Amino acid sequence: MKKLMRFTVALALVCACIVPINAQSSTLAKAQSYWLNNNELSGLDAVLAVESLGLDVEDEKNNFTLNYSFEAPTNSYGDEITYEEMDAGYLAKNIMALAAIKSDPAKLKLKDGSTINLIDLLKSKIDENGNVDYGSANPESSTAYTMFALAIVDESYNLDKLGLNLTEMQLSDGSWGYNGAWGGPDITGWALAALSLCNNTYQASIDKALAYLASIQIDNGGYNSGFGVNCNSQACAVWGILEYDIQGVKNGTYNKGTGNPYDLLLQFMQEDGSFGASLDVDYGNAYATVQAALTVGVYENGSLIDNIKAQYDEMLNPKNDQPEPTPAPAPVTPSTPADKSITSVKTGDDAVIALTVSSLIISGGMYLFIRKES
Numbered sequence: 001m002k003k004l005m006r007f008t009v010a011l012a013l014v015c016a017c018i019v020p021i022n023a024q025s026s027t028l029a030k031a032q033s034y035w036l037n038n039n040e041l042s043g044l045d046a047v048l049a050v051e052s053l054g055l056d057v058e059d060e061k062n063n064f065t066l067n068y069s070f071e072a073p074t075n076s077y078g079d080e081i082t083y084e085e086m087d088a089g090y091l092a093k094n095i096m097a098l099a100a101i102k103s104d105p106a107k108l109k110l111k112d113g114s115t116i117n118l119i120d121l122l123k124s125k126i127d128e129n130g131n132v133d134y135g136s137a138n139p140e141s142s143t144a145y146t147m148f149a150l151a152i153v154d155e156s157y158n159l160d161k162l163g164l165n166l167t168e169m170q171l172s173d174g175s176w177g178y179n180g181a182w183g184g185p186d187i188t189g190w191a192l193a194a195l196s197l198c199n200n201t202y203q204a205s206i207d208k209a210l211a212y213l214a215s216i217q218i219d220n221g222g223y224n225s226g227f228g229v230n231c232n233s234q235a236c237a238v239w240g241i242l243e244y245d246i247q248g249v250k251n252g253t254y255n256k257g258t259g260n261p262y263d264l265l266l267q268f269m270q271e272d273g274s275f276g277a278s279l280d281v282d283y284g285n286a287y288a289t290v291q292a293a294l295t296v297g298v299y300e301n302g303s304l305i306d307n308i309k310a311q312y313d314e315m316l317n318p319k320n321d322q323p324e325p326t327p328a329p330a331p332v333t334p335s336t337p338a339d340k341s342i343t344s345v346k347t348g349d350d351a352v353i354a355l356t357v358s359s360l361i362i363s364g365g366m367y368l369f370i371r372k373e374s
Helices: 002-018 026-037 046-053 088-100 118-125 139-153 158-167 185-198 203-215 229-252 261-268 286-301 304-316 350-373
Strands: 176-178 181-184
Touching: 026 286, 046 088, 046 304, 088 118, 088 139, 088 304, 118 139, 139 158, 139 176, 139 185, 139 304, 158 185, 176 185, 181 185, 185 203, 185 229, 203 229, 229 261, 229 286, 229 304, 261 286, 286 304, 286 350
Parallel strands: none
Antiparallel strands: 176 181
């Protein structure tokens, strides 16, 4: 009986060493489940949210349906418009969504058969001083999303002028608002994320934004700009901070007392994985769910901008899945004795090899231990 017990313990130890731990959190799994069960995507924001969660829209097994046509785009009212008619921010969001689903925005085919370069078009909507054509939208969010898109599709583009203009739109309390008014956590979060793309060039402006968010934060971690804490504003603010300092959020740097702003966001989550607009409801809200899902994805998977950029780069430079041919061994001549040293083999399975060797060593040790005890 003792031998059996020892063997069982030994086997458990070996398995623990070789079986990988699934690090996916229950929050991420729940959010993913919601979108897989509600797979009709209403537009660009939904695409970004789903991709942030690590679900590929273009992957057929996910069975997503997108109610938006890049070949014949529409505005927020459902009216068909041309890309040339779009404001810079909306055009930028189209570029981000295309890059996320691995479709080249520089070579987009329209329904009439023509091809358009959306990246060049976006750049044409920026003047020499870094002002964007924001149309009937607002300059703050249009500038921020323009910076997001260009950071993804053109890493050589200098964002400094755009960033400088964004800092000049910052209100005296450190926030950003709509057309210079109504400052709040929503656009402040977007602006914070955009300025973080310029490294520490605009650190003073970033610090003011963080001070503003801290000034409106209440004890549970929520951001209340005077109209109560709501899911959408909380998600936008937390997304911005995550893009700037994800570890700080996880380590409690941005807590109010013990109230963590991300943990507070999760209190809006419903049983089905959607998010309610406020804390006192027990049903999901479409827009709140989109914004919150995006933020959950960034918390779990890292920067939205970096992850879309990685997908875009992979699309432009696909990995060669074919194994590299093994080079022929060097011929051995009498004057050159063969090298009898062992050459390591480079494979993608180094971790598996290491774990296997470790398990064999542990198994051998356990065997000797059991034999000795017996």
